[in-house]
Amino acid sequence: MPQAEHLNQITALKQHFEQLFPGKWATAGEKTRALLTGLPEIDGNLSRGLARQRITEWAGRTSSGKTTVLRAAIANWCASGLDVAYIDAGCRLLAADWAFVGQKADACAPGQEAGRFWVIRAACPEQARPASSSRDELYIADLLLRSGSFDVVVLDLGAGSPSSRMYARLTRSLAGSKAALIILKDDLSAPPGWGCHTRLSFRWAEDACCEPGINGPAMITPAVRLSIWRDGASKTTEVVLGSHVSNRLFTHPQVPDRRAPKA
Amino acid sequence: MYRIACLRIPRFQIAVHRKHEPGLKGRPLVLLSGKTNKSTVSQRAGHAPPVQAPGSGRGQAVIFMCSAEAHGKDIQPGMRLSEARALCADVLWREQDQKLYADWTNKLVRALVSCSPAVTAEGFGLFFMDASGLRHLGGEGAFCQNVLRLCSKLGFVEGNVGVADNAFAALVAARYKHRRWCIVPHGQDQSFLAPLSIGHLPASQDMQEALLALGIRSMGQLAGLPAEAIAERFGRQGLLARELACGLDRRRPSMPPAEKEFQASVDLGYPVASLNETLFVLKSMLDRLIGQLKQEGLRAEELQVIFFNDNERFDERPLKLICPSNNARFLLEILKLSLEAQPLKREFTGLLLAVSRFSRESWQQLPLSGQSPPDGLRKAGEQQSASILLLQRLQTRLPGAAAVRAVASDQYFPDNAGAWIPVLESRAASAVVPPDLEYIRNYTGARALAGGMVIKRAPEPVPVLVELEESRPAAVRYHGRWRPIKIITTPECLSGLWWESFIRKSYYVALLAGRDNRQDNQNDPGELLVLLAHDHQTGCWLLEGFFD
Structure with missing residues (x-):
């Protein structure tokens, strides 16, 4: 048997063991090229974290918890000094949800700067998206990847499905970059795209946690069921989301409306 | 006989904004102190001005100038924007833009040179001109008419002209009883000023109050006081005021400085279509212009490229820079990006490259400690310049996109x-x-x-039908199908912003069931966690977004 074939077998075996016992079998080079999310449910099942220079699909239905989980990962990445860019193609994000991502966390070492979190808004939400919009988003992703300024680039395509050509171009851009590319898709039915290295599929779990209020539930926080696919192997786990902090804790209330009756 | 004319354009800044955005004409407009460069630059770039979200905190800004329409609604300079909105809900605001005003002041000075050889701008909306020797050119009345006609042509319809022997008397004449023009006869400046209030003098509030307390109300009374007594009581400021009241003002308009122009043009004589050839031509022109800029210690803020085909101008593109630069390589890259994003529609035979806006190069040292740069660009040095380059590329290629x-x-x-x-x-x-x-x-x-769930809002709130049970939502009709509500929170009732656009809504977070028992659709989106709002103003139920 040729030596190369032996090496391939050993590598495959190591990868298999790494999936069984995460963090024990990866080489030092592989470790530095990976990004851990800081979420034990994902890192424990996803060997070597998310790969840099590769495409990771983050797929789920329109409402499935994928962006909430992604935000938790982005907050951890920024806290550890990584720079993250988010391409919000449809301008669907609300600023209030993302205001504290990228702030210096308690765990930051003294002198360590938190990473940047930039959102690239491709078009105004009021404007109708032109037919060439996917080309624009592709250009932005390409620009961010080639700039070398960011460690993670998130491409939120909404319900759009990227073509094979798009994947090919992004893969080529990633080759000259240190970044990891995450493609956020609102489509669970489509198979993983060409060149997709890892795919995380999200859906709500059966149980939904309710935070009780005075007269009933104050907030619904369902758990998220997550399936991780990589190298043909798949694992399913459940992510419990953080509790909601209302902005009513803030100290400057709006001027009360004394003219109108209470709703 | 030396004569000076003063052109005064009241509410010059308001007029400039209205010229820039014709939609502001005839509407109550206020200008806020505290300029932010970005918003004004984006406005100048031809985009719509940023829409002010209701209650987004601008209400604390102080008004420094208001239009006649706003003044008619009892809005006064010095008020806060929130106070102004309480008086007039549809008042519009803009932040002041000193650079824009300075540009228009220079434009007016250059235009007024056609009426008088010596023109000097004294602040925004105030111009002094040499008005000597007009006897054989139709007289001073015709001169005033010409100046006002020229201003009207440039879009400044409100203007007053005063002519006198010295600048101060001309300025007071321009303000005099709101007449279009007022000519003070030669040698009568002091008698013209004598009955007028001391409020015209450029004296401090304290000094004016002190003079009034002493019973000195007119400039004639002030001029009659001995200079030594004034100097002893009010110092240098008092002496200056007395001199002006006596009709002594040494200010003279001068020739406007020659305008610096940085432009290069080339007539190729043959048609060029390819990008490489275009860039080759542009590079040589850019090198020459950048050399001139560096010699003067300037940096480009905006470039303008105009393409000609046999003297026909067919393409004109202004390129605004996020950060002023005199780096030829960087600027060439910007030109290249622009040409790649918007290719020329036809071949060209000549082109003109101009630096339409420039600023002085800063040699100031950055603070060593304490003051930090903007949060978005915390990391200094290479990363900052890389970020600026990235943003510039983004803006040039996709003007609608924003980081x-x-x-x-x-x-x-x-x-x-x-x-x-x-x-x-x-x-x-x-x-x-x-x-x-x-x-x-x-x-x-x-x-x-x-923490908490991330919401992704719909481009427009989706009106939905809601089935109520005991006054609580039990099912929602969305995408043509009734979806039972599995769990719903107690409503969050918010109302307010009556001074802008009254909002009275109840917000619910609802978990909608995936499919009802009667249908089985493979394309079913599954369970949806949505933000449901009941607008009490319209009675509508709206699906405002999805928690994802």
């Missing part, structure tokens, strides 16, 4: 609880009310701030 960062604002309504601000804009200049986070930090830690 922003999120900032929390202390507001209740979901849309107003945060704002997207450009990454290069500092937090101090942003239009948000920063929340006090100490309570949360103390009790839950900073990580909790990024």
